[in-house]
Amino acid sequence: MLALSGISVHFGDRQVLHEADVTVAEGELLAVLGANGSGKSTLLRAAAGLVPHTGAVTVSGRERGRLDVALIFQQIHLVRRRSVLDNVCAGALGRLPLRESLVPALFPRAVREEAMACLDRVGLADRAHDRAGSLSGGQQQRVAVARALCQRSRVLLADEPVSALDPAAAEQVLALLAELAHAERLAVLAVLHQPELAARHADRIVGLRDGHVVLDGDPGQPVGSLYSYPVLETTS
Ligand SMILES: Nc1ncnc2c1ncn2[C@@H]1O[C@H](COP(=O)(O)OP(=O)(O)OP(=O)(O)O)[C@@H](O)[C@H]1O
Incomplete structure (x- = not known):
């Protein structure tokens, strides 16, 4: 469904992604692994159209459109003083007429009902009317997932979605992403720093090293080579 073909990214003179x-x-959860600076976020941002790149990004065979992909970040961007439900409704902003998108209090009933269904999907319908800022980090990330669902995109791109969460919340959010991929037939690409979480939840992994895709396959395979650094010489 999501296809990145020959994606290269340069920052100034420096090439940080090489024909990926x-x-x-x-219906697949793909985890992207690699050491710091290997190009994982750049790959995701190219997929989202947030960084200039060469190569093609297509969704279901067509050039990626503005509403085709939904994004989830490590830093959870919710409006903390608004209700959980309003935050989820915001996922629909891109497809609402301008007047309704400028005055969120006017979210139509149909959008509110859809947002409730999305909240139910992530197990948080009972918190719909609480302030978003009153939820735990793991719950807020699940609200961000619900907001992405309310966008109705078929592709979810998640950049280190569990890096700020405790181990139990991280398991829960990744299990949710896998379940949504499988049950809703979404294509989910998640950048992760935890190979063991990828092994437990992803259907496939891609490994990056110095901006090159060096591994693509079974999530259970050894990935130590992605994280091996040259030993620093020390003088005493
Ligand atoms: N806006 C930018 N301008 C210049 N260089 C950048 C920019 N964004 C990323 N880079 C460089 O591109 C390379 C890849 O960065 P990227 O953030 O994609 O790596 P990453 O694998 O996601 O790293 P991390 O695990 O630390 O988040 C790095 O060397 C980084 O310094």
Whole structure:
């Protein structure tokens, strides 16, 4: 469903992504692994159209459109003083007429009902009317997932979605992403720093090293080579 073909990214003179080919099928959770600076976030941002790149990004065979992909970040961008439900409704902003998108109090009933269904999907319907800022980090990330669902995109791109969460919340959010991929037939690409979480939840992994895709396959395979650094010489 999501296909990145020959994606290269330069920052100034420096090439940080080298003709990367990555696909994510419908119904699949793909984890992208690699050391700090290997190009994971750059790959995700190229997929989202947030960084200039060469190569093609397609969704279901067509050039990626503005509403085709929904994003989830490590830093959870919720409006903390608004209700959980309003935050989820915001996922629909991109497809509402301008007047309704400028005055969120006017979210139509249909959007509110859809947002409730999305909250139910992430297990938080009972918190719909609480202030978003009153939820735990793990719950807030699940609200961000519900907001992404309310956007109705078929592709979810998650950049280190569990890095700020405790181990139990991280398991819960990744299990949720896998379940949504499988049950809703979404294509989910998640950048992760925890190979063991990828092994437990992802359907496939891609490994990056110095901006090159060096591994693509079974999530249970050894990934130590992605994280091996040259030993620093020390003088005493
Ligand atoms: N806006 C930018 N301008 C210049 N260089 C950048 C920019 N964004 C990223 N880079 C460089 O591109 C390379 C890849 O960065 P990227 O953030 O994609 O790596 P990453 O694998 O996601 O790292 P981390 O695990 O630390 O988040 C790094 O060397 C980084 O310094």
